[in-house]
Amino acid sequence: MSDNVVAPLETAFGVDHHVSRATAPENPVRLVQDGGPEMVQLLNPEGERVSHPEHDAVVDALSDEELRGFYRDLVLIRRFDAEATALQRQGELGLWASLLGQEAAQVGSGRALRPQDYAFPTYREHGVAWCRGVDPVNLLGMFRGVNHGGWDPNEKNFHLYTIIIGAQTLHATGYAMGIQRDGAVGTGDDERDAAVIAYFGDGATSQGDVSEALVFAGVNNSPVVFFCQNNQWAISEPNEKQTRAPLWHRARGFGFPGIRVDGNDVLAVYAVTKAALDAARTGQGPTFIEAYTYRMGAHTTSDDPTKYRVSAEVEVWKHRDPIERFKRWLLTTGRADAAFFDATDAESDALGTSVRERCLSMPEPPGTDMFDHVYATPHPVMERERAEFAAYQASFVEAQA
Numbered sequence: 001m002s003d004n005v006v007a008p009l010e011t012a013f014g015v016d017h018h019v020s021r022a023t024a025p026e027n028p029v030r031l032v033q034d035g036g037p038e039m040v041q042l043l044n045p046e047g048e049r050v051s052h053p054e055h056d057a058v059v060d061a062l063s064d065e066e067l068r069g070f071y072r073d074l075v076l077i078r079r080f081d082a083e084a085t086a087l088q089r090q091g092e093l094g095l096w097a098s099l100l101g102q103e104a105a106q107v108g109s110g111r112a113l114r115p116q117d118y119a120f121p122t123y124r125e126h127g128v129a130w131c132r133g134v135d136p137v138n139l140l141g142m143f144r145g146v147n148h149g150g151w152d153p154n155e156k157n158f159h160l161y162t163i164i165i166g167a168q169t170l171h172a173t174g175y176a177m178g179i180q181r182d183g184a185v186g187t188g189d190d191e192r193d194a195a196v197i198a199y200f201g202d203g204a205t206s207q208g209d210v211s212e213a214l215v216f217a218g219v220n221n222s223p224v225v226f227f228c229q230n231n232q233w234a235i236s237e238p239n240e241k242q243t244r245a246p247l248w249h250r251a252r253g254f255g256f257p258g259i260r261v262d263g264n265d266v267l268a269v270y271a272v273t274k275a276a277l278d279a280a281r282t283g284q285g286p287t288f289i290e291a292y293t294y295r296m297g298a299h300t301t302s303d304d305p306t307k308y309r310v311s312a313e314v315e316v317w318k319h320r321d322p323i324e325r326f327k328r329w330l331l332t333t334g335r336a337d338a339a340f341f342d343a344t345d346a347e348s349d350a351l352g353t354s355v356r357e358r359c360l361s362m363p364e365p366p367g368t369d370m371f372d373h374v375y376a377t378p379h380p381v382m383e384r385e386r387a388e389f390a391a392y393q394a395s396f397v398e399a400q401a
């Protein structure tokens with residue numbers, strides 16, 4: 001247990017993973033926890049390398065250039081996210097779900113993927129999208145209301161965002177069962193063997209879909225990694241109201257391994273996810289990863305977190321910032337210098353400017369767009385509805401003329 005306690009034990013709800021039978025108080029003041037001794041961490045919040053017998057070798061093999069690349073990813077995606085939040089505040093997006101605080105969980109796992117792997121995100125995985133090579137401006141379209149997704153999932157093997165909580169875990173498991181049957185698992189061919197990763201939050205684990213996905217993945221030994229970003233809150237519901245057991249323990253009940261990793265440590269997330277993906281690709285079946293992290297901002301721009309959580313909790317997590325610790329380590333070990341950090345900052349400002357400009361110039365779609373992707377092939381009902389809608393819209397123009 002860390003000393004970062006913001007509430008006295010007797011008032012805290014769910015002490016040490018909530019195994020007590022004590023009744024939950026109505027408005028609990030939370031105890032901030034540190035993930036426990038079982039959490040895999042390679043870089044502590046002070047930016048010091050922590051040794052781990054199972055995972056050291058993988059990160060020690062990373063070149064300085066690759067490590068600087070991770071840092072660049074973290075900084076650029078945070079900058080993109082800040083710009084998107086600002087655009088929403090200025091009325092240019094209807095809504096935004098910020099990833100602030102979760103950059104390492106996303107970049108670490110995203111960089112562990114191979115091109116042939118397939119990712120099924122929820123709606124906050126901007127960092128994973130970035131690692132897959134999806135143009136970040138395309139992530140804004142749905143939130144601006146000009147499209148229903150904005151990228152072709154099969155181009156970068158990155159599925160469209162899913163708003164229905166947990167649904168994508170079923171899609172991921174189904175897809176994984178598919179590639180298994182296609183013979184793209186455990187062949188020994190590194191170019192062919194593929195894995196699937198499903199992203200979801202702590203709140204999603206309360207959804208039936210997620211349990212169903214875990215059942216099917218387990219019994220079929222499917223090549224899927226369940227990547228749960230435990231950011232502590234499901235909108236205003238804290239972890240303690242979702243579960244009495246640590247989330248990573250859940251995997252055991254479904255018959256496959258679970259692991260908790262420090263989600264604010266990009267090195268640990270990379271190593272743990274790489275191991276899980278390797279296992280999936282080589283036919284060893286699924287893994288459940290709980291990336292222990294924190295959502296620093298609001299759930300989305302439409303809620304106010306000060307209404308349901310105390311600022312002291314946020315302060316504790318500021319100290320665990322994923323970018324600061326990594327920067328300190330790169331600097332103190334001489335893997336990057338001031339010139340590199342300055343250049344990255346300049347690059348991130350340029351990205352912010354270009355994202356803003358390109359967002360504002362996104363074309364207004366014709367209203368009939370909404371009928372385009374309902375079915376993969378032409379469908380008479382869609383055709384009729386499209387024609388009716390087009391005629392309805394045209395009637396306004398005629399009335400004005």
Ligand SMILES: Cc1ncc(C[n+]2csc(CCOP(=O)(O)OP(=O)(O)O)c2C)c(N)n1
Pocket residue numbers: 124163164165200201202203204205229231233234235295299
């Ligand atoms: C099936 C379903 N139920 C409810 C909602 C409303 N809803 C949107 S986000 C959310 C909380 C999700 O929390 P979590 O899974 O922890 O993910 P996070 O947003 O924190 O990353 C809920 C309940 C929804 N979108 N879909």
